[in-house]
Amino acid sequence: MATLSVRIDLEPRGRIGPGKIRLLEKLEELGSISAAGRAMGMSYRRAWLLVDELNGVFGQPVVSTRMGGASGGGAALTPFGSELVRTYRAIEEKAQEASRSHLTALQTAMGRRRR
Amino acid sequence: MATLSVRIDLEPRGRIGPGKIRLLEKLEELGSISAAGRAMGMSYRRAWLLVDELNGVFGQPVVSTRMGGASGGGAALTPFGSELVRTYRAIEEKAQEASRSHLTALQTAMGRRRR
Numbered sequence: 001m002a003t004l005s006v007r008i009d010l011e012p013r014g015r016i017g018p019g020k021i022r023l024l025e026k027l028e029e030l031g032s033i034s035a036a037g038r039a040m041g042m043s044y045r046r047a048w049l050l051v052d053e054l055n056g057v058f059g060q061p062v063v064s065t066r067m068g069g070a071s072g073g074g075a076a077l078t079p080f081g082s083e084l085v086r087t088y089r090a091i092e093e094k095a096q097e098a099s100r101s102h103l104t105a106l107q108t109a110m111g112r113r114r115r
Numbered sequence: 116m117a118t119l120s121v122r123i124d125l126e127p128r129g130r131i132g133p134g135k136i137r138l139l140e141k142l143e144e145l146g147s148i149s150a151a152g153r154a155m156g157m158s159y160r161r162a163w164l165l166v167d168e169l170n171g172v173f174g175q176p177v178v179s180t181r182m183g184g185a186s187g188g189g190a191a192l193t194p195f196g197s198e199l200v201r202t203y204r205a206i207e208e209k210a211q212e213a214s215r216s217h218l219t220a221l222q223t224a225m226g227r228r229r230r
Contacts, residue, residue, distance in 0.1 A: 095210030102206045
């Protein structure tokens with residue numbers, strides 16, 4: 001079936017889409033920025049820049065990091081970061097539900113014309 | 116306010132997002148692929164490839180072209196191309212409406228934390 005993803009543009013600037021949200025989810029799951037980046041095929045630098053961008057957009061961290069220690073440090077979502085991921089996924093779900101009939105029409109048109 | 120754009124992934128392959136739809140709208144408005152591309156800051160080649168990709172995805176043209184003549188040829192949406200643009204915009208509108216309260220919450224969170 002046709003699936004929908006959403007990109008949100010915030011004022012005055014800031015863009016949130018499936019890539020950044022997936023990175024945050026991976027980060028929560030794996031406990032580090034580099035592991036999350038690796039899981040998505042991106043460099044540590046790229047992953048770090050995306051997290052830094054999100055922190056800047058909202059004027060408060062979405063990710064917190066700990067240095068060193070026996071476990072070699074790590075990263076986790078802040079409560080605000082978790083809230084952001086939940087809100088994004090809720091928007092996506094609402095959007096998909098609301099447009100289900102149109103998406104079906106599109107996918108059907110495609111099937112029909114390919115036969 | 117926060118605005119939402121949607122990307123639609125169709126099976127078995129094919130992706131439609133705001134860029135391709137805007138290109139089709141510009142093409143309808145300006146009557147040529149090159150003018151539409153120019154209006155969006157892309158080369159003729161890039162614009163042509165996007166149109167060609169869309170034609171391939173649906174197995175029938177979304178754009179028809181005329182060669183030469185006094186007006187130097189031109190391009191227009193096919194009825195199916197127009198239907199595609201309308202359906203995409205309808206999906207976008209439904210998605211935006213359905214998620215309005217979440218989008219407002221996100222934009223408000225941003226404003227609050229920036230103060």
